[in-house]
Amino acid sequence: MAHPVAARSDSRAAVAPFSPAGGYELYRGGDQSLLHPLLDRHFTRHxxxxxxxxxxxxxxxxxxxxxxxxxxxxxxxxxxxSPGDPPDVYIIRLAHRGRASLNVAGGMKPxxxxxxNPGQVVVARWxxxxxxxxxCVPRQLLARAMHNQIDEATDEPLAFHTAFDLRVPEALTWLRVARRFTEAADAGLFAASPLAIAHFELSLVHGLLASHPHRLSEQIQRSAPVRGTGALQRALAYCEAHAAEPISVADIAAAGRVSVRTLQEQFRVHLDTTPMGHLRRVRLAGAHADLVAVAQGRASGTVTEIAAAWGFPQRRHFAALYRAAYRHAPSQTIGGR
Known part of the structure; x- marks a missing residue:
């Protein structure tokens, strides 16, 4: 069934809820008072x-x-x-048709x-x-992916080069995969498998880190890639997608389609940790990103609330794990120090 149009120039209909059945129109028409709130909600103040x-x-x-x-x-x-506020997400223009230009810090880019990048002010002419x-890639998701690859934690958003170098095979491959992902999602091909969506999304994020230049590119290239079975890859994707949920080692093993004992052996051999140890690391990275967002005024919450949201109900235990991972207390992060 086709999705209803969310808003038209002669209507103030509510935004249609998203369904994984495929793409749909959020707006069509010429009324800026209807278009702008939608763009504000999905990108940044417009x-x-x-x-x-x-x-x-x-x-x-x-x-x-x-x-x-x-x-x-x-x-x-x-x-x-031009953005009213610099974006807090990575806005990636995969392709366009027609004539358009992009001005970044006074210089013209493709x-x-x-x-x-988050915080980057640009002016575009269409x-x-x-x-x-x-x-659009959320800043926190990319920060967690970077931390999981090289154990690097930073309060500043990672800044990519603006233009893709189309002479680099890895960049071309990533762009082809990202474009096919949008085509498949638009056609509703992921409707029957939320786990497939989560795995594809994480693959795109990690692929972007590996294929498009940024200040930590060399560290990522030097870091050993996670190898192993498809079961391990499925388990890692499940941990990333469900880190904020109350999941168990049995849930992770089920996602990997192996027994708990086999899963534990895979994590021991290839990652030198346990499934729950890896999950704890992913959760700490998520909590760190949320604390930074509060410190920078992009979100609200307390240390206790954020810790609980990421599966750490005891603040003292969370503070000890956080200090061991980030070398300072969570209260210092949320305080902007």
């Missing part, structure tokens, strides 16, 4: 100036709304777009494929025929 002769005829379409989100966007007229496909 400032747009119509500079073309045609009236606004925007189309905003959700392709996927999971841990990662993906959209198609067009305005139907010439516009100049409109796509490109990455706009012509009437421009239609862009955009993938």
């Amino acid at each position: 400032e747009m100036e119509v500079v073309g002769r045609r009236p606004l005829d925007a189309c905003f379409r959700a392709l996927h709304q999971g841990t990662l989100t993906a959209y198609d966007l067009s305005y139907g007229t010439d516009v100049v777009v 409109f796509s494929p490109s990455v706009v 012509d009437a025929d421009t239609r862009a496909r955009i993938l």
Whole structure:
């Protein structure tokens, strides 16, 4: 069944709930008072100036709304777009058609494929025929993935180079996979398997870290890749996707489709840890990212609330684990020190 249109220029209908059955329109029309709240919600606070002769005829379409989100966007007229606030997500333009330009810190960059980093202010110009496909990666998800790869914790968002180097085979491969992911999600091919979605999303995040340059690229390249069986890979993806839930070693083994004993042996041989030890590390990374978000005013909460949300009901126990991992107390992180 087709999704209802979330909003039109002559209607103030509520936003349609997302279903994994496939992509659907969030908005189509020319009413900025309806379009802007949707763009604010899905990207960041949005400032747009119509500079073309045609009236606004925007189309905003959700392709996927999971841990990662993906959209198609067009305005139907010439516009100049700038963020009211720098984004707190990585906005990756996978592809576009039509003429468009991107100004980053006073310098011109390719409109796509490109990455706009959290906190980075850019100005984009779209012509009437421009239609862009955009993938959004939450800052906290990428920070956890980086920490899991190289055990590097930082309060600053990782900054990628804006433009993809299309001469690099790994970058081309990642772009092809990301584009196919959006196509498959739009077609509803993931509807029957939420676990497949979680695994694909994490693969994209880790692949981005490995294929697109940033200041920690050399450390990631030097770090030994996680090898092992498909069971181990499935278990790792499950831990990442369900870290904030009350899961057990039996749940992780079920996700890996092996026995608990086999799972424990896989983690011991390939990662030198236990399944629950790895899960605890993922949870600590998630809690750290949330504490940093509170310190920077991007979220709210207390140390106790955040610890409980990530499966640490006893604050003293959480503080000891956190200090061992990050070399300072969680209260220092949330206080911005």
